[in-house]
C-alpha cells in the first residue's frame with residue numbers, strides 16, 4: 664500500500680520547483696495528481712512523465728488569481744475523479760521592492776496569488792473535501808511566515824497571512840475530519856530563487872554568499888520540501904493540525920551565523 668493510494672491531490676503551481684516535485688512524489692505514492700498551473704506545455708510534459716511510469720495525472724490550466732478559473736479547475740477534477748482529498752496551495756510569487764514603491768495593483772497581485780488563492784481553492788473544494796472521512800490542506804508558507812526579510816514587504820506580509828489562514832482553517836474544519844498545516848521552506852533551489860538571485864555566475868555567487876548564513880551551508884532541493892508536503896498530506900502526520908513545519912537547513916536557528924567553507928552536507 665502506498666501512502667496516497669486512491670487519493671486525489673490538487674497541487675497549484677505544479678509546473679516548476681516545489682510544486683512539480685510534489686506532483687511527481689505524490690504520483691509515486693499512488694495519488695491521482697492534478698497539475699495546476701498556467702503553463703500548459705510544461706504541465707503536459709510532467710503529466711506525460713508521470714503516466715510513463717504508470718502514475719495517474721491530469722493537467723488543469725489555471726491562474727489561481729482568477730476565481731472563475733479556480734472554480735472550473737476544481738469542477739473538472741470532480742468530473743474526472745469524483746472528488747478531492749488533498750489541496751496543496753503552493754503557487755506563489757515574489758515582488759522585490761520597498762513598500763512605498765508598490766502601487767495598489769502590485770499589492771493586490773501578490774496578495775491574490777499568495778493568499779487569496781488559498782481562500783478560492785478552499786471555497787470551491789470545500790463541498791467535496793467535506794464528503795471525505797479525512798481530508799488535507801497543505802499551504803506553502805516560507806521562513807517569511809516567521810520573520811521579516813528586507814526589501815520584500817508584501818511577500819512577507821502574504822506569507823505571515825498564509826500561516827494565519829492555516830491556523831484558522833485547522834480550527835474551523837477539524838470537525839469534518841480535515842487537517843490543515845503549513846510547510847515553511849528556507850532557501851530552496853527553484854526557478855523562483857534563481858530569478859531572485861540573478862542568473863549565471865553572478866547568481867551563483869549571490870547564492871553562495873546567502874548560504875553563509877545557513878548552518879548546513881546548502882540550499883534545499885524541491886524534493887526535500889515535497890517530502891514535508893507529503894507528510895502533511897497523509898496519515899503519517901496523524902493528530903497534527905494548525906501547525907507549521909520550518910524546513911530551512913537551520914537558517915532561523917541562529918540570530919547570527921557564518922558557515923565554515925565546508926559542511927558534511929555539501930556535495931551530498
Ligand SMILES: NC(=O)c1ccc[n+]([C@@H]2O[C@H](COP(=O)([O-])OP(=O)(O)OC[C@H]3O[C@@H](n4cnc5c(N)ncnc54)[C@H](O)[C@@H]3O)[C@@H](O)[C@H]2O)c1
Pocket residue numbers: 675676677678679680681682699700701725726727728753754755756776803804805806847848849850851852853854855856885
Ligand atoms: N524557493 C524558495 O527559496 C522558497 C522559499 C520559501 C517559500 N517558497 C514558496 O514555495 C512555493 C513554490 O515556489 P518555488 O520556489 O517552487 O518557485 P517556482 O517559481 O518554481 O514555483 C512557483 C509556481 O507558482 C506558479 N504561479 C505563480 N503565479 C501563479 C498564478 N497566478 N496562477 C497559477 N500559478 C502561479 C508559477 O508559475 C510556478 O510554477 C511558493 O509559494 C514560494 O513562495 C519558496
